[in-house]
Amino acid sequence: MAQSTIIKPQPGPQTAFLSTPADIAFYGGAAGGGKTYALLIEPLRHHENPNFFAVIFRRESTQVTNEGGLWDTAAEIYPGLGAKPNENKLRYIFPYGARVRFAHLQHEKHKTGWQGAQVPFFGFDEITHFSWGQFTYMLSRNRSLCGIRPYMRGTCNPDPDSWVRGFIDWWIGEDGFAIEERSGVIRYFITLNDEVIWANTPEYLIKKYGHYDDNGNQMIRPKSFTFIKSDVYDNKILMQNNPEYLANLMAMPKVDRERLLGGNWDVRPVAGLFFQRGWFEIVDVLPPRNELETIRYWDRAATESTPDNDPSFTAGLKQSYHEASGITFIEHVEEFRGTPAKVRNTVKNYAIQDGIDCMVGIEQDPGQAGKAEAESYLDLLPQFNVKINVVRESKATRAKPVSAQAEHGRVKLLRGPWNKKFLDKAESFDGTDKGHMDIIDSLSGGYFVLHNTGRIGVW
Numbered sequence: 001m002a003q004s005t006i007i008k009p010q011p012g013p014q015t016a017f018l019s020t021p022a023d024i025a026f027y028g029g030a031a032g033g034g035k036t037y038a039l040l041i042e043p044l045r046h047h048e049n050p051n052f053f054a055v056i057f058r059r060e061s062t063q064v065t066n067e068g069g070l071w072d073t074a075a076e077i078y079p080g081l082g083a084k085p086n087e088n089k090l091r092y093i094f095p096y097g098a099r100v101r102f103a104h105l106q107h108e109k110h111k112t113g114w115q116g117a118q119v120p121f122f123g124f125d126e127i128t129h130f131s132w133g134q135f136t137y138m139l140s141r142n143r144s145l146c147g148i149r150p151y152m153r154g155t156c157n158p159d160p161d162s163w164v165r166g167f168i169d170w171w172i173g174e175d176g177f178a179i180e181e182r183s184g185v186i187r188y189f190i191t192l193n194d195e196v197i198w199a200n201t202p203e204y205l206i207k208k209y210g211h212y213d214d215n216g217n218q219m220i221r222p223k224s225f226t227f228i229k230s231d232v233y234d235n236k237i238l239m240q241n242n243p244e245y246l247a248n249l250m251a252m253p254k255v256d257r258e259r260l261l262g263g264n265w266d267v268r269p270v271a272g273l274f275f276q277r278g279w280f281e282i283v284d285v286l287p288p289r290n291e292l293e294t295i296r297y298w299d300r301a302a303t304e305s306t307p308d309n310d311p312s313f314t315a316g317l318k319q320s321y322h323e324a325s326g327i328t329f330i331e332h333v334e335e336f337r338g339t340p341a342k343v344r345n346t347v348k349n350y351a352i353q354d355g356i357d358c359m360v361g362i363e364q365d366p367g368q369a370g371k372a373e374a375e376s377y378l379d380l381l382p383q384f385n386v387k388i389n390v391v392r393e394s395k396a397t398r399a400k401p402v403s404a405q406a407e408h409g410r411v412k413l414l415r416g417p418w419n420k421k422f423l424d425k426a427e428s429f430d431g432t433d434k435g436h437m438d439i440i441d442s443l444s445g446g447y448f449v450l451h452n453t454g455r456i457g458v459w
Contacts, residue, residue, distance in 0.1 A: 028229070046148055128162035138152070274403045286331070287322045299445060312436055316335075318331040363389055363445050364390045387449050
């Protein structure tokens with residue numbers, strides 16, 4: 001006899017999320033709480049209803065099919081109930097006819113592709129990635145002819161700049177953390193002229209804002225909503241099977257750690273959260289050169305300063321990685337303003353001084369012009385190991401890996417007159433270019449190339 005598989009939530013917040021009667025529920029507020037698994041098993045309660053149809057969204061199509069993402073995780077669950085996959089249409093069909101489809105809403109215009117749809121269940125994996133307009137449009141498509149009351153579910157990690165933060169404000173304390181005793185409490189809302197109006201009972205909203213048409217039909221129908229908090233400590237299975245996941249969260253930069261481990265909805269990058277002066281030990285001697293992998297990475301600008309402008313700097317930061325100790329050493333920083341010709345000459349001169357064993361990192365701006373300009377350095381430096389790196393992520397995102405290493409004492413400075421300038425820039429970096437953070441961009445870029453050589457061009 002084949003061994004049966006039991007599919008069920010873990011006790012605690014995951015069970016609360018899967019048992020709430022609310023029309024709409026958001027679940028999470030930290031990493032590792034089993035959010036995706038909970039979202040995937042939610043539709044299974046209706047798998048014997050032949051007319052049931054569920055849609056689970058990620059913002060981008062690649063996020064659905066990424067290794068370990070929605071599609072892969074569903075493959076570990078749905079076949080146990082006899083569901084058959086259709087990879088081309090990204091959907092599962094269960095033996096009685098119920099369907100679960102995976103889709104994306106990468107651009108705002110994609111929401112109109114669902115015009116006329118009637119979907120009993122919508123799920124949003126990482127609801128903070130979606131716009132308010134996408135959410136409310138799908139709310140209008142959340143209708144049912146299969147005997148199941150239409151409902152929606154969403155998972156989330158903290159994002160202080162998302163509309164979700166304001167939407168769940170009643171459930172979040174002044175310190176930015178979820179209020180324990182309010183987790184799972186149901187409230188009611190209506191939307192009038194894009195304003196969300198809340199109340200503790202639907203009767204209050206109906207009495208104050210309700211009206212009826214000529215046939216006596218009630219025109220205001222409040223929706224019930226709840227937010228249920230969870231974090232990695234609620235996921236006992238993950239903690240048992242993958243205990244290093246907690247260590248990974250604790251090793252993140254401070255802002256990410258506060259959000260994804262602590263569940264803080266209000267923390268934002270500010271000066272001093274990425275880098276602090278006291279994190280950097282200054283040393284007088286480097287390990288043997290043959291034990292180091294070295295790069296000088298250039299974040300280039302090509303405009304001289306005048307009384308009428310304040311252009312960015314060209315910055316070239318030289319750093320080395322010592323694999324045996326796991327330490328990154330910052331050896332030198334050059335920063336200047338100049339014409340395109342001066343920039344090219346300076347990059348070439350430093351390449352000669354650093355030697356052929358030092359890689360030359362060239363940052364490439366997106367677009368064809370940026371590509372041509374960056375690739376011209378291949379002709380300028382034919383005898384050197386030139387690495388061209390395309391950047392698309394924000395400055396804050398690019399700085400996070402080296403920030404985490406610095407906080408744990410794994411980034412050291414070789415003593416030099418440039419130390420103070422570097423430390424001043426690092427400590428004032430807040431994730432933006434305020435104060436011209438070209439030195440930090442060259443630090444982030446060089447660190448990325450040293451540790452992700454095979455992924456250059458996709459950052």
